[in-house]
Amino acid sequence: MAKHGKIPDWYDKDNEFEELFHKDTTNEKTTNRTIEKILKKYKIKTVLDLTCGTGSQVFHLLKRGFKVTGSDISSGMLKIAKRKAKQEKVKIKFLRGDMRTIKVGKFDAAITIFNAIGHLTKTGFAKTMRNIHRNLNDGGIFIFDIINLNYVLDKNNIMKMSMERIASSGKMKVRELQHSIIDNSGILTSYSIFYTQKAMRSPKVASKNIITLQLYTADELREMLAKNGFKILSQCGIDGSKFNDKKTERIVTVARKQ
Template sequence: MLDFDNLEGYRDADTYDLLNDLSEVESKFYFDLAVQQGGPILDVACGTGRFTIPLAERGFDITGLDITPEMLELAKKKAERLNVSVNWVHADARQFDLSCQYRFIFTTGNSFQHFLDRASVDGLLGSVHRHLEEDGVFAFETRNPNISLLKTDENIEKDAGSWTDNYGYHCSSTYRRSYDHITQLEHYIFTNRRWKEVSKVVETVEPFALRYFFPQELESLLFYNGFELEEMYGNFDMSPFQADSPLMVCVCRKRQK
């Protein structure tokens, strides 16, 4: 579908970890669900363990699964430093078999939008369904598609931020974006710059894509993959979902046959 590696931006796990703090409201939402459901817990697309590790610190029996080796390597180091136990698994979320089931499965960080076509989404949901206990909960969030916003400022260069990395390099990034209504993909072109001396700036160009799902489409995808959508919130504060909500925060269970 794409002619580039859509995971390339996640190879630099240190920078991802530096720039992606877990917000308090997001953390509370998933932590409360974990307390309600109990373990064992599976964090799909766990990345650097930004939420897997805090749950492990609170004593939950938790497994973190991710496809990117660099992210898992950093997650393992962080867990070791904190002396917490996590079962880390390197696997593709679209096709994995852990030979066990979980009370609570979640994927956060808008990871759901990385599954760009129906086969990928079906693969993810099928894998989750197989690993979820009959009365277990699957939760995730995805950005709410607002067409007027998605079609605004297309192909205009914008600032994506600047920072200093763990090696003392100055870094900055800009991007251009566009939305393809047919594929429902938002395409980005990032231009990343890294330097210690202004005369020696290294510049790289990195394409990236995200999938958007519409509310009724999302509910249908869940239904036909064996889930009942119990709740759809508009944000992690559990506010009602509305047309202008930033997110679709979903809480699902296995559909009763």
């Protein structure tokens, strides 16, 4: 079994694949629209994305008029984000740092999107909350999403986490197969195999990856936020839908600095 809490080197190793699958996915668009709506609702101007990866939210929000700074622990992901900024001829500050400790300044909002906090242990997430508190203006808000533990534990929903996808890059096809298991401490372990195939040649196993994510229930998140200086404003689904404890797959939580 993989040990949880170590940042997967997968992000540095396989980020070209990650980027390939990320392009224009409905999931990504839905996510970014929901975050944008929440930021607009609270009249946010400055945003710190502490797990920006290759910049999905950063570029989306910049285009919508927000002032955004991106940081991430993975230099491989940041390299792609910087290259995209150059290609799009936009000036964005990208910094390398750990969301548990990085000090960037004071922002109206901080975000960590696409299950990013799941990479941390529960202690690491509590530390991150306190660090985000320090990077926010008074009354600033923290928005994050994480897979809902109660959804995964309900019925056979774990099977719905299995995934198979194919993307093309020039003449190369990349196919990913993934399945997941959940343990009794709420850690989801996902096993992926990536196959690559160039033109009519035989497919090759390009890599095998294991990623662990600490999942939470909505109640657990509320309790942790309250203990670490935040007041919950809302919880909803990734598409902005009303939260349902067993039906919502990814919980989006919005909390205000107290």
